[in-house]
Amino acid sequence: MAFPRSPDSSMSSYASTLTLSSCPSSYISIGSSNPSSFTAVAIIPTGAGDHSPALAATGAPEFIQGNKLQQHQDPPESEPKFPKQEINGWEHPDLCSPSKQLKNVTTSIKEISRWARSSPGVKVNSNIRLLESVFSLIQVVTSTAPHPDHIVDMIRVHDALANLLLVLPKNIFPFLVQDFAQIVDELGPKRGASLSARFEKTLHDLRRSIRSGLQVLNVKIFDYTSEVVPQGGGIHEITKYLLKYILSLLDNGRSLKIILVGDEQDGMVEMETLQDAVATLISHLEIMLEKESHRYQDAGLKQMFMVNNVNFVLHQVEGSEIKYLLGEDWVLKHRNQLKDHISSFINISWESVMYCFHVKTNKISIFSSLPTLQIFNLEFEKTYWTQKTWKVENPLLRSNMRKSVSEKLVQAYSTYLENHKNKAPKLMKYTPEDLEELLSDLFEG
Incomplete structure (x- = not known):
C-alpha cells in the first residue's frame, strides 16, 4: 500500500525505484535453534543494470520461512488496520503492517540481540555477515526519496539496531570495545573499524530518512486536493488516516524523540520536538480541511463537514496521549472552534425557516x-x-x-x-x- 498520492503528484514512488519489495524475505534468514548456524546472506548485483538482489551462497543451512525459533520469541503484536479505500487514485497505507522485508530486517536484528545476550560463544563472522546483509537492505530504503509510508517501519528498525548496539560490545563484536586484541586474527582491525563506522552511518541514515519522511508528509497533507469530498459532510479519509498515523508514531514515541534530534553531520543541533512534529501535522490537516470545505456549494453542508472533522480530531486527541503533547490550551481552543462551527451550521442551515x-x-x-x-x-x-x-x-x-x-x-x-x-x-x-x-x-x- 502507498500513501495517498494525487495523480499530478511529483513525489517519487517506491514503485519506480529499487525497494525492499524486490528483496524476498529469504535474503535475510536466520539459522535454527543453534546459534552457530545463523545463515549469512549478502546482496550482490546479478548483472549490469540489474538491481535485483541475489543470494551469496555461504554453505550454511537456510532458515525455512514460516518456522519459528523455539526460544526468546516476541509475543505477537496486535495492531490496528488502516483503511484501504482509494481516494482519487491515492491509496491509504497499512502503517502498522510493515512490509515483509522490513519485518524481516527488524526480526533479524532482534534475533542477533537475543543470541548476543544468551550465547557469548556465537561465531563472530557469521553474525557479521548477517548484519552486513541487514545494512544493505536498510540502505535500499534510505537511498531512495524519503516517503511517509516507511516511517513507522524505519523507526522500529532504528530501535532494534540501537538496542543491539547495547549488547554487542561484550559479546558478538568486541572490536567496538577498545581492547579487541583477542580477536584481531579472526576479524582484522580494519574490518572491525569499517563495520563499526557502517553501523553508525546506518543509524544516521535512518534518522535522516525518518525526519525527511515527516517533512514530506507535512507537504503532502498541506498540498492535498481532491475533486471528491465526503458525501453528506462526513469525515474526510485523510483526517482518519493522519490521526491513526500520528497514533502509530506515538506508539514508537520514545525512539522518535531521539530520532528528531539532528545529528552533527546534518549541521543542526535539533530539528523539532515530538510535540512540534505532531502539532505541525495537525495544523496542516486543519488548513487542508478548510480548503476542502469550500468545495461544498451549500454553506450549511460546508459547516457540517467542519463540525464532523473538527470533532473527530478533538475526540482522537482527547482519548489518547496526543492530549498531553498538545496541552489543555489546544484542547480548549478546539472545543470552542467546534461550538462555533455548530452554531454557524444551525444559523446558516435553518435561517430561512426561522425567518x-x-x-x-x-x-x-x-x-x-x-x-x-x-x-x-x-x-x-x-x-x-x-x-x-x-x-x-x-x-x-x-x-x-x-x-x-x-x-x-x-x-x-x-x-x-x-x-x-x-x-x-x-x-x-x-x-x-x-x-x-x-x-x-x-x-x-
Whole structure:
C-alpha cells in the first residue's frame, strides 16, 4: 500500500525505484535453534543494470520461512488496520503492517540481540555477515526519496539496531570495545573499524530518512486536493488516516524523540520536538480541511463537514496521549472552534425557516404573499428532507446537534402559535411535538 498520492503528484514512488519489495524475505534468514548456524546472506548485483538482489551462497543451512525459533520469541503484536479505500487514485497505507522485508530486517536484528545476550560463544563472522546483509537492505530504503509510508517501519528498525548496539560490545563484536586484541586474527582491525563506522552511518541514515519522511508528509497533507469530498459532510479519509498515523508514531514515541534530534553531520543541533512534529501535522490537516470545505456549494453542508472533522480530531486527541503533547490550551481552543462551527451550521442551515417567524425578507421572497405558517411548512420540509441525508458520524455529537436544532426551532414555532391562536389552527400542519419527533431523525445520512 502507498500513501495517498494525487495523480499530478511529483513525489517519487517506491514503485519506480529499487525497494525492499524486490528483496524476498529469504535474503535475510536466520539459522535454527543453534546459534552457530545463523545463515549469512549478502546482496550482490546479478548483472549490469540489474538491481535485483541475489543470494551469496555461504554453505550454511537456510532458515525455512514460516518456522519459528523455539526460544526468546516476541509475543505477537496486535495492531490496528488502516483503511484501504482509494481516494482519487491515492491509496491509504497499512502503517502498522510493515512490509515483509522490513519485518524481516527488524526480526533479524532482534534475533542477533537475543543470541548476543544468551550465547557469548556465537561465531563472530557469521553474525557479521548477517548484519552486513541487514545494512544493505536498510540502505535500499534510505537511498531512495524519503516517503511517509516507511516511517513507522524505519523507526522500529532504528530501535532494534540501537538496542543491539547495547549488547554487542561484550559479546558478538568486541572490536567496538577498545581492547579487541583477542580477536584481531579472526576479524582484522580494519574490518572491525569499517563495520563499526557502517553501523553508525546506518543509524544516521535512518534518522535522516525518518525526519525527511515527516517533512514530506507535512507537504503532502498541506498540498492535498481532491475533486471528491465526503458525501453528506462526513469525515474526510485523510483526517482518519493522519490521526491513526500520528497514533502509530506515538506508539514508537520514545525512539522518535531521539530520532528528531539532528545529528552533527546534518549541521543542526535539533530539528523539532515530538510535540512540534505532531502539532505541525495537525495544523496542516486543519488548513487542508478548510480548503476542502469550500468545495461544498451549500454553506450549511460546508459547516457540517467542519463540525464532523473538527470533532473527530478533538475526540482522537482527547482519548489518547496526543492530549498531553498538545496541552489543555489546544484542547480548549478546539472545543470552542467546534461550538462555533455548530452554531454557524444551525444559523446558516435553518435561517430561512426561522425567518418565517420574524420578517419576510428577500430570503423567502418567492413565498412572500403566502401566510406565515404555509411559508414555514414549505421551508421546514425542504430543509428537513435535505438534512436527513447529511451525516453526523459521532452518536453523541449527533444527539447534541439534534437537540440544539430542536430547541431553537420548536421554541420559535411554539411562541408563534401562542401569539396567533385565532389564525394558527386553520393553517397548522405540524404540532410542536410533531416537529420534535421529525427532528430526532436528522443527520443519519
